[in-house]
Amino acid sequence: MQTLAVAAIQLTSGYEWHENLLDVKRLVTKAAKDGARLVVLPENVFLFDGKAMRDLAESEVQDQLFEEVLQLAKSLDIYLVIGSHPAIETGAGEPVDNHRVRQALWVINPQGEVISRYDKIHLFDVTVDDKAGSYLESEVIEPGDLQAKVVEIDGFKVGLSICYDLRFPELYRLLTKMGAELLLVPAAFTYVTGKAHWNTLLAARAIENQCYVLGVNQCGWHNDKRQTYGHSTLYSPFGEKLLGLSEEPGYFVHQINKLDIAKYREKMPCLEHRRFS
Template sequence: MKICAIQLTSGPDFAANLDEVQRRILDAVQEGVTLIILPENVFLFNGKAMRELSEQESIQESLFTTLNKLSVTLGVWIVVGSHPSLKRPDGSVVAGSRVRQSCLVFSPFSSECFRYDKIHLFDVNVADGVGQYKESDFIEPGELNPIVIDVDGLKVGLSICYDLRFPELYRELVSKGAELIVVPAAFTYVTGKAHWNTLLRARAIENQVFIVGVNQCGFHGKNRQTYGHSVCYSPWGEDLGQLADEPDNLYVNIDTDRIQECKSSMPVLEHRRLT
């Protein structure tokens, strides 16, 4: 299967972000891809404005209609790395001024939208222009329910950004059959330079799956800078393609036979002693 990771520099202008996404999706379709993955905060890079956007029903409905139409018309699966959700999966409204940070997957075969709500929230101090990040001020964590979906026969596990630092989630996704795990992200430049490639490669090797990290890049305002370097690693830890730090499309072919080759030669998951 051929996939495309779309690296962007999203900003606070929802309409401008959507226009850029549509243009890049059309470019990707010309390359014959089946699955397109967008980064975290793809349509709105502004934590303080997420609740306001989630409450605008007309915009939300228009966005979902547009993405569903693109998916069905173009015959591709589209993973929206994250988008603010006003409601929980059970239909209840998130209290206060927070939202759920949802990874949404649009299928070309139906109007159904698969959803994973970010579990781990980025409440940390970073030596950059922002200094302190506290996602829990704006985001309510999702249920402990790892999600794996079937994309034309390929089992795809869903995660978001800071999830990458918690290997138990990825082991659970693999136990549910994941062959490719997507990591849409907005990794800061400082943390990305230090850990992005190391963590992604480790998750691929230790779980013997394909991992694709789809990151934001560049400056989002005066102080916030993300790392870029969207990349895909094989189950053996090979770099199958990596972008630099500018908006671009990354194309990768996923051959699931590589997973079985790794498991046959080094069956590490069968050798586990602690579970």
């Protein structure tokens, strides 16, 4: 297929998984009715509470939650990407120890089956000039294996990543070498770092790899210290902003085209001019 209708779902997820799930169902259903075939949810979509991730992943709720989401994709006949959700096992089935989790992205097909999983590699251990002050994801999250993931969706090669990965261009170059035409970046970028760098980084990854880049972010205040930036956006392989949201929950749908990728790569064959592998 030469085209693919993609959707970004922007949320203000909280501490209650069932409330977050209701918001997901409502917006995903709207996006599907507007023609979306691939719908992407943000990072921390069902739980915005790092300290509670392990408990949720170990609980009976985990199976119930996945059953609901798998059924949602099947009932709407869409590909659905869970931007991230905690897992207590690696993709190979090994246990995650030290009371941590893997921050996993899941790709679900229209038959309601998980067809790919990517575990966040780069962890956000930084100091930020906001109310939270510092972030130490490694306290509750184990980094994923050094394995880039590309999945095929209706003939499009889709590269997978999560949030802080966006600052590491070598990952996206590897995904492009693996054939990626669309790069997904589900995220929970803080307001401060998002305002400074979110759009710049998304555009840069699109320009340097000549791929579509879809950044799907959380937005708003999640508690009295944590605010995310929103501004979910789709960039063209030329670095043009095609569509975007502001700082409120919502969604957009846009159709991407393989011919545009070929056109930009033919006019400016940067990938063929590389001197370093």
